[in-house]
Amino acid sequence: MDVHIPRDLEEKVRVDTVAREKEYAQELQREGRWLHLWRIVGQYSNISIFDVESADELHELLWGLPLFPYMDITIMPLTRHGSAIT
Numbered sequence: 436m437d438v439h440i441p442r443d444l445e446e447k448v449r450v451d452t453v454a455r456e457k458e459y460a461q462e463l464q465r466e467g468r469w470l471h472l473w474r475i476v477g478q479y480s481n482i483s484i485f486d487v488e489s490a491d492e493l494h495e496l497l498w499g500l501p502l503f504p505y506m507d508i509t510i511m512p513l514t515r516h517g518s519a520i521t
């Protein structure tokens with residue numbers, strides 16, 4: 436996820452949206468649906484791993500992100516590697 440918040444977005448709206456994003460992201464982590472959340476060093480971007488049942492579920496989850504209107508998201512579906520031991 437690459438975040439591009441417009442520079443002219445009202446400060447109050449930006450602060451509120453980022454706070455709601457954090458709350459939403461932490462709730463999904465507590466639910467076990469957002470397994471990993473890593474910052475890409477030096478960028479307002481993250482690498483995330485979700486555990487969802489379907490593309491529809493992921494779609495709904497991503498649309499619910501308060502920062503969604505300001506994000507470019509690339510999706511890479513993963514499946515378990517046959518040689519993985521964990």
Ligand SMILES: O=C(O)C[C@H]1C=CC(=O)O1
Nearest residue numbers: 438456457460479480481
């Ligand atoms: O900061 C980001 O990378 C965007 C987003 C993802 C989780 C969160 O709290 O904010």
